[in-house]
Amino acid sequence: MSNQDHLKKLISYHTQRLQKLKEQQALSGITTDPKVLIEIEQIEAQLVELQSQLFQPEKPPGLEAPPQGNEKIVPTTIGVYIRNQDLSIQHFISISPIISGWQFAAQVYSALQLKESISAPGGFIGLRFKYQLLFNNTPLLEQLSLAEAGVTDNSIIDLQVLVEQFTAKKTSISVEYRPARESEEMSPQMVRRLMEKAFGHLSEKRSKK
Incomplete structure (x- = not known):
């Protein structure tokens, strides 16, 4: 499976999950569980990132730019x-x-x-x-x-x-x-x-x- 196909599958999965959460939010209104609101924001941010990756042209192997010495790496957790x-x-x-x-x-x-x-x-x-x-x-x-x-x-x-x-x-x-x-x-x-x-x-x- 190519990287593009993998990204499309991830986008499809997150989009479906987001739709279900927004339906839950619409039903609950102002009483929506904060965890649901947090997950909605997180998925929306993930979708933006995945879509930006999807539309970036893939670089041929061996042409990846080396990491910059002053680039700050943010841990995931x-x-x-x-x-x-x-x-x-x-x-x-x-x-x-x-x-x-x-x-x-x-x-x-x-x-x-x-x-x-x-x-x-x-x-x-x-x-x-x-x-x-x-x-x-x-x-x-x-x-x-x-x-x-x-x-x-x-x-x-x-x-x-x-x-x-x-x-x-x-x-x-x-x-x-x-x-x-x-x-x-x-x-x-x-x-x-x-x-x-x-x-x-x-x-x-x-x-x-």
């Missing part, structure tokens, strides 16, 4: 550590360095099973969460790829957890979680129990490694 020292979280994840900051965030939230909120029995008091990923103390931009942001193999990404406390009468502003931070809305013991309920599974994963 890298491993990074997601950490939050206040919550004793350190989680290793393998990802592609060419995905965007938004895609990376979606994968991290899914891999770590991060919750949007947690409440005490009865549901009248609890915590709501927002998250931000930082590299070298700088937020990762949604539109930049990880490679463009300078993230490499074994990089450490800090997971910033913003906590909003709510009760039946009042909702606090979102603040970064600190174990020693005082609260007017609920007792420190209640906050600690809710945080353990929300993030305890990540501490358990770390202790088992």
